[in-house]
Amino acid sequence: MSMFNAYMQLSGAIDADVLRGEPLSRRTTLRIGGPADLIVVAHSYTALVHTLDVLAHERVPWVILGKGSNVLCSDRGYRGCVICLGREFARLSVEDTAITCGAATLTSKLVNRALTSSLSGLEALWGIPGTVGGALAMNAGSRDEWIGSSVRDVVVTRPGEGLVRRKASDIIWGYRSASFAPDEVILEATFDLVPGEKDAIARRMEALLKRRKLTQPLGVPTCGSVFKNPKDRSVGTLIEACGLKGASCGGARISARHANFIVNENGACADDVCSLMKTMQESVYEAHGIALEPEVRFLGFGA
Numbered sequence: 001m002s003m004f005n006a007y008m009q010l011s012g013a014i015d016a017d018v019l020r021g022e023p024l025s026r027r028t029t030l031r032i033g034g035p036a037d038l039i040v041v042a043h044s045y046t047a048l049v050h051t052l053d054v055l056a057h058e059r060v061p062w063v064i065l066g067k068g069s070n071v072l073c074s075d076r077g078y079r080g081c082v083i084c085l086g087r088e089f090a091r092l093s094v095e096d097t098a099i100t101c102g103a104a105t106l107t108s109k110l111v112n113r114a115l116t117s118s119l120s121g122l123e124a125l126w127g128i129p130g131t132v133g134g135a136l137a138m139n140a141g142s143r144d145e146w147i148g149s150s151v152r153d154v155v156v157t158r159p160g161e162g163l164v165r166r167k168a169s170d171i172i173w174g175y176r177s178a179s180f181a182p183d184e185v186i187l188e189a190t191f192d193l194v195p196g197e198k199d200a201i202a203r204r205m206e207a208l209l210k211r212r213k214l215t216q217p218l219g220v221p222t223c224g225s226v227f228k229n230p231k232d233r234s235v236g237t238l239i240e241a242c243g244l245k246g247a248s249c250g251g252a253r254i255s256a257r258h259a260n261f262i263v264n265e266n267g268a269c270a271d272d273v274c275s276l277m278k279t280m281q282e283s284v285y286e287a288h289g290i291a292l293e294p295e296v297r298f299l300g301f302g303a
């Protein structure tokens with residue numbers, strides 16, 4: 001792999017911002033992560049295709065990052081290229097009861113546009129940080145409602161394959177998972193929504209946000225829920241029952257407000273978070289015989 005060749009071919013040549021060695025802590029809501037060898041913010045489809053071609057030719061591994069609100073990055077950073085989607089992927093349009101938007105659109109903007117267009121179906125996403133691309137990759141939502149159930153279709157690309165439009169029914173939407181391939185980049189999605197009364201939609205959004213404010217640590221660096229809820233159980237309750245609320249390691253602490261959230265309280269490193277996660281997993285397994293599965297995605301922990 002030649003990172004230098006990749007950098008030279010990408011830098012300045014395309015509609016993209018190309019950065020070397022920028023700490024990923026600047027691009028994650030947990031504010032943790034060492035430097036990425038390369039970061040490319042591709043502002044157009046052409047720039048993205050060129051980036052993928054160069055990276056394939058130079059055998060540079062890559063990963064897509066949205067707003068980093070569901071990611072734990074290694075303190076050593078990422079040996080490869082982190083691709084973010086820029087300007088052209090942040091467009092949004094409304095036609096009748098459908099909204100189409102690029103993967104870089106903020107989820108909050110999508111939900112807000114649905115509200116102002118008196119369209120219902122996305123309220124459960126209100127308050128979830130990040131981009132539409134990240135929300136689709138994670139099938140983000142609440143326990144009972146998730147983004148995949150409002151999708152009509154998703155436009156994706158893979159290295160060397162051009163644009164592919166996938167119908168929602170061809171995608172398996174699981175609990176915090178969707179059947180996109182690891183090298184598939186989500187570019188755009190269309191949502192089929194239902195006409196609704198604006199005040200009722202707003203009231204539902206407000207109620208959900210109120211509950212979120214009461215139960216979650218907001219305005220502090222976190223990556224949301226660390227583990228997935230086991231079937232018919234609340235992971236927060238299981239962790240709390242182990243007496244772990246408020247437990248800390250280095251600069252990281254299990255939130256006193258919600259035991260499934262880890263807060264970067266004081267310059268935490270990824271190892272602090274991993275160590276707390278291990279304690280949570282071991283304690284819950286010992287007390288309840290349940291193996292917790294991470295919801296947070298790991299970046300840069302490989303060889």
Ligand SMILES: Cc1cc2nc3c(=O)[nH]c(=O)nc-3n(C[C@H](O)[C@H](O)[C@H](O)COP(=O)(O)OP(=O)(O)OC[C@H]3O[C@@H](n4cnc5c(N)ncnc54)[C@H](O)[C@@H]3O)c2cc1C
Nearest residue numbers: 064066067068069070130131133134135137140141186224
């Ligand atoms: C305070 C807080 C509250 C949260 N509450 C919730 C909640 O209630 N429900 C919930 O589901 N989540 C919640 N989350 C988690 C997170 O916000 C969501 O998963 C969000 O949708 C991730 O979007 P992102 O752009 O930040 O994705 P990232 O964190 O950047 O990426 C997440 C994954 O998606 C992949 N990805 C991102 N963009 C693309 C793309 N264009 N193509 C292909 N793959 C892509 C990445 O490679 C990565 O694997 C919360 C997080 C925080 C910090």
